[in-house]
Amino acid sequence: MENLLKVALAQISPVWLNKVETLKKVEQSIIDASQESCELIVFGEGLVPGYPFWLALTGGAEWNKTVNKELHALYVKNAVTIKNGDLDSICKLAKKNNIAVYLGVIERPLDRGGHSIYASLVYINENGEIKSVHRKLQPTYDERLTWSPGDGNGLQVHPLKAFTVGGLNCWENWMPLPRAALYGLGENLHIAVWPGSNHNTKDITRFIARESRSFVISVSSLMATSDFPEDTPHLDTILKNAPDILANGGSCIAGPDGEWIVEPALHKSGLIIEIIDFNRVYEERQNFDPVGHYSRPDVTQLNVNRERQSTVKFNK
Structure with a gap:
């Protein structure tokens, strides 16, 4: 049925700082979700x-520190460069299994020189096509020591059966104007991705759902000290101050009324699967629609720059 969508929340840990091995885990999750007929x-x-x-x-803010430099260099080398084909296998799997994918990556884009990295949310449709790459607008606090600020190019939505789906990275979900931009594009299934932990997802997931009268899917990763590979540079220094659990999950789904469909799941590794019904969106928009009948564009409007930013522009 066009109004029903079967979704999978992949709450897994990475093979930390290892692009190739982490992509293998992503591929397996896609295969597993496809076997459950997820869309x-x-x-x-x-x-x-x-x-x-x-x-x-x-001590990430310490200037010119060897630990930070060496870990950053490894991070950059293991970042995803889309133009080099790093996500080709994911696209092929999406097409083969007729499943759409939202994947959080650390991106090393060639259109910004190829040396800086961005926290990017990539949407691959069910035909295996990359339709948007949203670079996180504002890295949060210490993230700014390794991630660069993005732009508005990825503030886009996509058709998926009866739904219109869009997404934001982590604390971007607290930013009212990017949310409004997606609402204005017709979003009714909002994807919020997080590094992990229910302290992030337990409030904002329901808030966005109630504000937008949309479904909201929050997906977090897992990370424990036991998940750090033994060959991680400066591992002893990292583990010295690390809690046993760095990311406990907290993936969840809220309905358009702001109530839980799936409450935050803690310490659960694997797929969380649910079917959502688009008709619930129309039901809740009856009394509130933030960019429709309950808006006043004659009083307040939002202007959005969706141009992909680059330092250099070449005239042909």
């Missing part, structure tokens, strides 16, 4: 190749 699968923020946990554990 959309979502992964956490920066899953490939993982979140920069070292920044908070090794």
Whole structure:
């Protein structure tokens, strides 16, 4: 049925700072979701190749520190460069299995020189086509020591059966104007991706659902000290101040009325699968629609720059 969508929330850990091995885990999750007839699968923020946990554990703000430099260099080398074909296998799987994918990656884009990295949310449709790459607008706090600020190019939505789906990275979901931009494009299934932990997902997921009268899917990753590969550079320094659990999950789904469909799942590795019904969107929009009948564009409007930003522009 066109109004029903079977979704999978992939709450998994990365093979930390290892792009190739983490992509293998992503591929297996897509295969597993396809075997359950899922039509959309979502992964956490920066899953490939993982979140920069070292920044908070090794004195990340200390200037010219060897630990930070060496870990950053490894991070950049394991980042995803889409134009080099790093996601080709994911696209092929999506097409083969007729499943759409939202994947959080650390991106090393060639259109910005190829040396800086971005926390990007990639949407691959069920035909295996990359339709948007949203670079996180504002890295949060210590993330700014390794991630660069993105642009508005990826503030886009996509058709998926009866739904219109869009997404944001982590604390971007607290930013009212990017949310409004997606609402204005007709979003009614909002994807929020997180590095992990229910302290992020337990409030904002229901808030966005109630504000937008949309379904909201929040997906987080997992990370424990046991998940750090033994060959991680400066592992002893990282583990010295690390709690046993760095990311406990918290993936969840809220309905258009702001109530839980799936409450935050903690310490659960694998797929969380649910069927959502688009008709619920129309039911809740009856009394509130933030960009429709309950808006006043004659009083307040939002202007959005969706141009892909680059330092250099060449005239042909």
